[in-house]
Amino acid sequence: MAVSTPPGTPAQRWWADAVFYQVYPRSFADSNADGVGDLDGIRDKLGYLELLGVDAIWLNPVMRSPMADHGYDVSDPRDVDPLFGDLAALDALVEAAHARRIRVMMDLVPNHTSSEHPWFREALVAAPDSPERARYHFRDGRGPNGDLPPNNWPSVFGGPAWTRVTEPDGTPGQWYLHLFAPEQPDLNWRNDEVFEDLEKTLRFWLDRGIDGFRIDVAHGMAKPGGLPDFDHWEQNRLLRHFDDDPRFNNAEVHDIHRRIRSVLDEYPDTVAVGEIWVHDHVLFSEYLRPDELHLAFNFHLALARWDAAEIREAIDVSLAAVAPSGGVATWTLSNHDIEREVTRYGGGPLGRDRARAMILVELALPGAAFLYNGAELGLPNVDDLPEDALQDPVWERSGHTDRGRDGCRVPMPWEGTQPPFGFTSASQTWLPQPDTWAGLTVEAQLEDVSSTLSLYRAALEARRRRPEFDGADVDWYGSPPGCLAFRRSGGLICALNTTEHPVEMPPGTVILSSAPLVDGQLPGNGAAWLI
Structure with a gap:
């Protein structure tokens, strides 16, 4: 069952102000008692997502994979990994979500395959300069x-971006490129076979009712001719790309996105969202030209520190980045790669208060909003996971100096007073949950009108129903030091106080605040919506 566009709504624009909920499948809900979340578990929780008020869900990878990088190493892009279920389970999830008017997006991983992909296995036993090796970057x-190695490029995960193979005759042979783990060899997008195969993948899922894709490393598929050395690798770090990095943002990547868009345009109301780590406004905006991506992730707000001036700058920069193409801004505070906002803003009650304030800022802005599962519960990072529990490849690739991203991937707490908090009927979860989450479960927060979950529900309902959220413009108010306030052209005012002391607010009627007002003033580390 497809989700039809409501009458009077321009086709392919439902996403322009949608709220997307990112589901990390292995950490959302487990239906088969193996301690790992799955597709049937997600389907069981669709009522919760409908209650929360989201427009769409985005699934992190569920395709077949050896799981060297938790699904971002895909061995068969047109099948579901048994860890999460099967194609019938995915079809059932899509049908059930559509029945609740929730759209379903999938992760697409076109930059690389798994080293267990049939193509790469064929390349390993083929000769140098063979058609099989031409699908990848062998040198x-x-x-x-x-x-x-053929050049001095490092892997984003640490160590060199090249691994040497043993030739079929047993001698040391060529090297292959992998911008991430060795189990993730990069595809050669100058080879027409690569796009032909991706087109099959796109149509396979779109024909099953998938509403679009989040494209992983969408700025990284095209590599510069000759794969030249680079002299400034001191900035190399996960989530810290820079605009002159030769591994990313090469001009040929736009031709790839045009070809992808040409397929999606055959499926009305579908959407492509690119993961784009590009800072320059003009270069970023190029990805949002009418024949390329519909949306592109902009991470400025997620990377801004708890500082009013820095937050305002992140908003201005994000809006400026889409202005040249007339594109739609996107906003997010966390995802499966980024430290959770509660921890990032200071941890404990302070971090929670600041995270509650920031969700009001995010949801007040024009454009599409992305929420990471568990953010609505105010979950912090779990930074004291035992070393023997860590599974992120960053941990091994860094020589045990970087604990990686597991701390933001711990499974959701649903109910009860002790782990596994209703996530599974197994005795333990794939990453251990802390006992301290007993007060953060969905069950506990649904019964508390002052909880973070209740705040999210109220905010999403207001955003969906109130006309004051209309309009694409943001006008800034003069604000006290450490504060900011802006007005949407529809009439909504959002005020944020990053200081520790109450401050006066702009004139208006408060319709929602992240914390109780103090004698009519906005409390420290708080935010409010006014009309």
Whole structure:
């Protein structure tokens, strides 16, 4: 069952002010008692997502994968990994979500495959310069006997971006490029076979009713000719890309996105959202031209510190980045790669108060909003996971110096007073949950009108129903030091106080606040909506 566009709504624009809820499948809900979340578990919780008030869900990868990078190493892009269920389970999820008017997006991983993909297995037993190797970036090594990598590129996960293979005759052979883990060889997008296969994948899922894709590493598929060395790798770090990085944002990538868009345009109301780590406004905006991506992730707000001037700058920069193409801004505070906002803003009650304030800022802005599962519960990072529980490849690739992203991927707490908090009927979850989450469960927060979950529900309902959220413009008010306030053209006013002391608010009637007002003033570390 497809979700039809409401009468009077321009086609392919439902996403322009939608609220997307990111589901990390292995950490959302487990239906088969193996301690890992799955598709049937997500389907069981659709009533919760409808109650929350989201427009769409985005599933992190559920395709077949050896799980070297939790599904971002895809061995079969046109099947579901048994860890999460099967194609019938996905079809049932899509049908049930559509029945509740919730759209379903999937992660797409076109930059690389798994090293267990049939193509890569064929490449390993093929000769240098063979058609099988031409689907990837195989190169002879440098130095005596080719013992050195073809260039000096590092992997984003740490270590070199090249791994040497053993040839079929048993001798040391060529090297292959992997911007991430060795189990994730990069595809060669100058090879037409690569797009032909992706087109099959796009149509496979779109024909099953999928409403669009979040495109992983959407700025990284095209590589520069010759794969040249680079002299400034001191900035290399996960989620810290820079605009002159030769591994990313090469001009040929736009031709790839045009070809992807040409397929999606055959399926009305579908959407492509790109993961784009590009800082320059003009370069970022190029991805949002009418024949490329519909939306592109902009992470400025998520990376801004708890500082009014920095938050305002992040908003201005994000709006400026989409202005040249007339694109739609996107906003997010966290995801499966980023430290959760409660922890990032200071942790404990202070971090919780600031995170509650920031969701009002995010949801007040024009454009599409993305929420990461568990943010609505005010979950913090779990930074004291035992070392033997860590599974992120960053942990191993960094030589046990970087604990990776597992701390923001701990499974959701649903009910009860002790782990596994209703996530599974197994005795333990794939990553251990802390006992301190007993007061943060969905069950506990649904019964508390002052909870973070209740705040999210109220905010999403207001955003959906009130006309004051209309309009694409943001006008700034003069504000006291440490504060900011802006007005939407529809009439909504959002005020944020990053200080520790109550402050006067702009004139208007408060319709929602992240914390109780103090003698009619906005409390420290708080935000409010006024009309």
